Amino acid sequence: MTERSPVTACIGLGANLGDAPAALREAARRIAALPGVISVRMSSLYRSAPVDAGGPDYTNAAALVETTLLPLELLHGLQKIERELGRVRPPGVHNAPRTIDLDLELYGELQISLAPELVVPHPRMHERAFVLEPLLELDPEAVIPGRGPARNFLGAVSQQRIERLGSGGRGEGG
Template structure:
């Protein structure tokens, strides 16, 4: 069996009980075969980007996984589906959104998956929580580029950020 690869997963929800959706998603990530949930960022509230609907709650999870990238993507989509995710149109409001942001240092561009995530550097709701967990993976110019996006740390109940 291959050694685990570090990967960072972006999570977001703007429909229903957003906090519960993210907590459930963290547990589902931890339960994936050959995967360990290492850490999770703070929660952030952000306005939708290129979309309408209520504000999102976002976070990033760091995992160590033995799943190959496309298998991980399929597993994330199954978690979204279990959370009631529908895709009626691009950037529709959602009960849960899970994106592979980074998978080790892998660069990949296929019809179904691009790594690193192609819009990673354009979105404060990804960069701020990612910078909490892996500041070396976030370039200062990326943060400068999203400075005008509305985002704030969200601490509804102070739940633990580290899962180890």
């Protein structure tokens, strides 16, 4: 078996049902425990208004993950964690309130189109303050492949309500 070089991936974490901060911390712990994950660095937690959805405010964070997992392997690991933490995807309901949401936002410098299963960079990440703010906290020089520096999109999302809450738990693991 060939050893894979580690890649840095960005995962967006969000929840707006139950104890959302605890759910995000538990998701980060489980991500760190995935085989092939070397380390996880999590942003502060943020509160944001739902975008294109109803329901209570979300708690969001970003995690930078060093991994040897391939993109689909990482995605499937994230989906398994969502199921284990009680995520339900009602048929035909887009952006329903959720106990946990884990989105693979970036995978190194790759642009991946395996729609509908996986599109990286996440197609709307540059339009979401709740994605950009935590990402830029972790990596102020972050670049969205095919679009440019993530900080260039902050002005376009400045009207979206977002509030930094505090530490998300900057754990290392793997």
